[in-house]
Amino acid sequence: MNAVLGVTLKGVDAIKVEVEVEITGGLFAISIVGLPDAAVRESKERVRAALRTLGIPIRGRVAVNLAPADLPKEGALLDLPIAVGMAKSTGALRFSRPSVFMGELALDGRLRAVRGAVPAAIMAREKGLDLFIPEDNAHEVSLVHGVNAFKVPDLRSLIDYFRGDLELQRVKNDFKADQQKKIEPDFSDIKGQAAAKRALEIAAAGHHNVLLIGSPGSGKTLLARALRGILPPLSDEELMEVMLVRSTVGISSSRGRERPFRPIHHTASAVAICGGGTNLRPGEISMAHRGVLFLDEFTEFRRDLLESLRQPLEDGEIVVSRSAGSVTYPAQVLLAVACNPCPCGWFGDPVEQCRCSSNDIERYQKKLSGPILDRIDLYVPVPRLTPEELLSLEGKCGESSEAIRERVCRARSLQLERWSDIGSGSNSELPEKILRTRLGLSREARSFLGSVAGTLKLSGRGISRVLKVSRTIADLDSSVEISTAHISEALAYRQTGFLS
Amino acid sequence: MKREGFALLLLNACESLDKRILDILKNEEVGLDRFWEEGPDLWKKLPITDNVRTRLIQLKNDGWVEAECERCGLLGIKVVTILDDLYPERLREAPWAPLSLYVKGQWPLCGSFVGVVGTRRCSSYAFRVAHSLGAKLARSGVVPVSGGAKGIDGAVHSGAIDSNGPTVAILGTGVDKVYPRGHERLFDNITREGTLLSEYPLGTGASNWRFPKRNRIISAISEKLVVVEAPLKSGAMITARYAMELGREVWAVPGRIDENVARGSNGLIYDGAYPLVEIKYFMDSLSGGQLDFFSDGNFDVNTTGMSDDQVRILSLLSEKGERTVDNIVSECKMSAAEVLNSLGLLLARGDVYPSGPGRWSASLKSKS
Ligand SMILES: [Zn+2]
Numbered sequence: 001m002n003a004v005l006g007v008t009l010k011g012v013d014a015i016k017v018e019v020e021v022e023i024t025g026g027l028f029a030i031s032i033v034g035l036p037d038a039a040v041r042e043s044k045e046r047v048r049a050a051l052r053t054l055g056i057p058i059r060g061r062v063a064v065n066l067a068p069a070d071l072p073k074e075g076a077l078l079d080l081p082i083a084v085g086m087a088k089s090t091g092a093l094r095f096s097r098p099s100v101f102m103g104e105l106a107l108d109g110r111l112r113a114v115r116g117a118v119p120a121a122i123m124a125r126e127k128g129l130d131l132f133i134p135e136d137n138a139h140e141v142s143l144v145h146g147v148n149a150f151k152v153p154d155l156r157s158l159i160d161y162f163r164g165d166l167e168l169q170r171v172k173n174d175f176k177a178d179q180q181k182k183i184e185p186d187f188s189d190i191k192g193q194a195a196a197k198r199a200l201e202i203a204a205a206g207h208h209n210v211l212l213i214g215s216p217g218s219g220k221t222l223l224a225r226a227l228r229g230i231l232p233p234l235s236d237e238e239l240m241e242v243m244l245v246r247s248t249v250g251i252s253s254s255r256g257r258e259r260p261f262r263p264i265h266h267t268a269s270a271v272a273i274c275g276g277g278t279n280l281r282p283g284e285i286s287m288a289h290r291g292v293l294f295l296d297e298f299t300e301f302r303r304d305l306l307e308s309l310r311q312p313l314e315d316g317e318i319v320v321s322r323s324a325g326s327v328t329y330p331a332q333v334l335l336a337v338a339c340n341p342c343p344c345g346w347f348g349d350p351v352e353q354c355r356c357s358s359n360d361i362e363r364y365q366k367k368l369s370g371p372i373l374d375r376i377d378l379y380v381p382v383p384r385l386t387p388e389e390l391l392s393l394e395g396k397c398g399e400s401s402e403a404i405r406e407r408v409c410r411a412r413s414l415q416l417e418r419w420s421d422i423g424s425g426s427n428s429e430l431p432e433k434i435l436r437t438r439l440g441l442s443r444e445a446r447s448f449l450g451s452v453a454g455t456l457k458l459s460g461r462g463i464s465r466v467l468k469v470s471r472t473i474a475d476l477d478s479s480v481e482i483s484t485a486h487i488s489e490a491l492a493y494r495q496t497g498f499l500s
Numbered sequence: 501m502k503r504e505g506f507a508l509l510l511l512n513a514c515e516s517l518d519k520r521i522l523d524i525l526k527n528e529e530v531g532l533d534r535f536w537e538e539g540p541d542l543w544k545k546l547p548i549t550d551n552v553r554t555r556l557i558q559l560k561n562d563g564w565v566e567a568e569c570e571r572c573g574l575l576g577i578k579v580v581t582i583l584d585d586l587y588p589e590r591l592r593e594a595p596w597a598p599l600s601l602y603v604k605g606q607w608p609l610c611g612s613f614v615g616v617v618g619t620r621r622c623s624s625y626a627f628r629v630a631h632s633l634g635a636k637l638a639r640s641g642v643v644p645v646s647g648g649a650k651g652i653d654g655a656v657h658s659g660a661i662d663s664n665g666p667t668v669a670i671l672g673t674g675v676d677k678v679y680p681r682g683h684e685r686l687f688d689n690i691t692r693e694g695t696l697l698s699e700y701p702l703g704t705g706a707s708n709w710r711f712p713k714r715n716r717i718i719s720a721i722s723e724k725l726v727v728v729e730a731p732l733k734s735g736a737m738i739t740a741r742y743a744m745e746l747g748r749e750v751w752a753v754p755g756r757i758d759e760n761v762a763r764g765s766n767g768l769i770y771d772g773a774y775p776l777v778e779i780k781y782f783m784d785s786l787s788g789g790q791l792d793f794f795s796d797g798n799f800d801v802n803t804t805g806m807s808d809d810q811v812r813i814l815s816l817l818s819e820k821g822e823r824t825v826d827n828i829v830s831e832c833k834m835s836a837a838e839v840l841n842s843l844g845l846l847l848a849r850g851d852v853y854p855s856g857p858g859r860w861s862a863s864l865k866s867k868s
Pocket residue numbers: 342343344345346347354355356
């Protein structure tokens with residue numbers, strides 16, 4: 001038996017699949033065993049057609065066995081190894097170096113891009129295997145250092161290569177992530193909103209989840225979009241994680257070191273958000289990995305949907321279960337959530353009149369609370385500026401995202417250094433125990449917080465959030481100690497601007 | 501409880517009877533003791549409707565009065581009859597005074613009573629005013645009186661509770677019931693320093709016709725009445741009408757004139773009610789002080805222990821009204837971080853509050 005290697009995906013990992021092909025005499029038939037999905041079963045037609053155009057006819061009973069037998073195999077990326085396996089068992093080609101093949105075959109033998117090339121490249125590198133991939137997957141694979149990968153335009157070229165008649169191009173390690181492309185919108189493009197900008201700077205610096213509250217047209221979405229522009233650029237490792245997810249979904253284009261921003265709408269399905277489905281793939285929350293996940297019109301989201309986001313937000317990864325076992329996708333996101341201040345949207349607006357009773361607002365507030373709100377450190381009220389207010393800001397240009405990002409990066413590196421021993425990268429992830437002991441809270445700040453916790457009706461959880469946020473404010477200030485001023489600024493971000 | 505009390509509790513349970521039945525009994529020369537002792541044989545001779553008579557007989561045969569007293573004992577609820585010393589004096593004077601009151605919480609309460617009423621569907625502005633009024637009254641040893649509904653009623657009570665003062669909620673249900681839903685905590689808190697009060701027997705549920713009747717008690721029991729915000733057709737306006745009939749002083753908080761929600765309360769001002777333009781003036785009127793409107797143009801701000809930044813921001817908000825952080829940044833020449841940490845501190849002191857998303861105002865408190 002001649003085993004040829006292919007891959008299938010489990011989560012964002014590529015798993016090696018051995019493709020064994022046996023051809024015996026008799027009436028023509030192809031059978032594929034080893035938990036193939038519909039797309040794999042269809043591959044026999046594509047493979048046979050492609051081989052025929054190369055003048056490699058397949059006759060007799062063909063048994064294709066995919067091992068390990070208990071692993072579900074999916075998608076068209078096994079076309080190429082099955083074709084190679086068949087060609088090999090007819091004796092049409094041979095090769096000696098251990099190699100992995102991936103690609104979907106067109107009927108004329110050309111190779112189409114597939115999802116999962118980056119995970120496959122990582123697997124091939126680890127196991128010291130040569131990797132043969134469709135040309136269109138070459139760009140993303142160029143990110144993976146140290147893999148011996150070849151670009152295959154079509155099946156004929158591959159066969160010619162093994163016969164020694166043709167050279168295949170190697171994938172060069174020249175992945176270029178454009179260093180500092182300007183990210184739109186820039187903070188300097190947003191008029192006014194000094195308080196919201198400051199809050200977002202804190203959110204970015206300490207990786208704190210935020211809730212933006214404002215009337216329609218106040219610019220919540222714009223601010224949320226600008227948020228990723230002040231986050232530190234992706235590190236090599238993070239970039240690889242992001243590319244892994246993108247490759248698993250089948251998006252090969254690169255956006256450089258820009259962090260992902262994924263807005264989700266309340267009408268989106270649970271599968272679209274969390275991942276899963278018949279062609280198991282990551283959802284929006286994983287697409288937002290290492291970036292910003294944005295939930296607009298938060299109060300419109302179904303309760304069960306929010307409930308399903310809770311675990312991933314806590315764990316930084318999401319487990320998608322299906323009949324044949326479960327897979328895990330990464331989901332480390334900075335969560336930005338936006339909502340109106342009241343059911344009609346105009347609460348506190350200086351121009352439009354709010355038509356909600358205090359009763360309506362109370363009910364609305366209840367709707368807001370729950371599993372997601374519990375994970376939010378900063379409330380960011382966004383005023384809808386009147387034309388006069390906007391006019392008064394004319395000519396005053398705020399700071400650029402780049403200037404803010406520099407401060408954010410400095411604060412982040414302080415945190416990385418301080419928390420290196422507990423393996424936490426940011427203030428928002430601090431465990432409760434650390435909060436009470438190692439924050440560097442000054443004596444005055446401690447007694448101040450104690451004295452106001454009662455009047456502001458802060459819960460235990462509320463106090464923890466104030467502490468974390470004030471630690472980040474102190475870091476932005478390059479201050480070792482948390483002062484009373486840091487605490488009182490953090491208190492200003494626990495206000496929703498609702499009735500209380 | 502004496503036989504007299506039993507008789508009053510029994511009569512009270514026929515919801516159509518009030519103080520006037522006492523005159524009827526007097527005319528017939530029937531004392532309450534005898535009324536209770538002789539029962540149905542005597543009742544046949546009295547000029548009361550058949551409905552009332554049937555109801556009396558049924559309750560008596562069921563042993564309802566004894567059972568009700570036992571229930572009250574178990575729940576720690578007091579019964580105060582119209583002949584009781586503890587019965588509120590002002591209410592007793594009303595021609596339709598209820599025969600018995602059920603009281604849950606602290607009773608009697610010292611201090612004069614001031615009714616504060618308004619609509620359930622109030623604006624957020626009115627909610628804040630009602631809350632401040634409740635707090636201010638309670639702090640000055642005056643007992644605010646209101647209903648048990650959401651909106652203004654709830655705001656008044658929670659204001660009083662927040663300043664640890666007594667407050668009275670007059671209910672349109674039995675005092676053992678919580679209506680509306682969601683006011684469980686509030687009612688609990690009210691009974692700590694203040695009281696829940698109702699003329700209705702235990703177990704009486706909510707029904708629409710009982711609430712206007714309840715409003716009469718609010719107006720009668722109070723020395724003065726404040727209508728914070730009320731549309732033309734509302735329970736608060738019914739209360740105001742009763743208060744005027746009883747000769748109580750009526751105050752109304754001015755509201756927007758482009759909104760129906762304040763048309764009733766604004767109309768009261770037009771009809772001669774005192775406009776409540778400053779909580780301070782209302783408080784002064786309670787202590788018999790002179791109404792002295794234009795004495796000082798500026799608000800006093802208590803600035804002890806504040807930094808210069810905080811004083812500047814608070815003065816700006818007090819004098820010029822609501823501001824966004826952008827406004828404060830440019831008018832006080834401070835950075836956003838400086839503005840926000842000052843606001844956080846002022847917020848903790850209760851001197852400012854967010855009056856809308858991203859908009860800050862000085863609290864009423866600091867304006868007194
Ligand atoms: Zn509204």
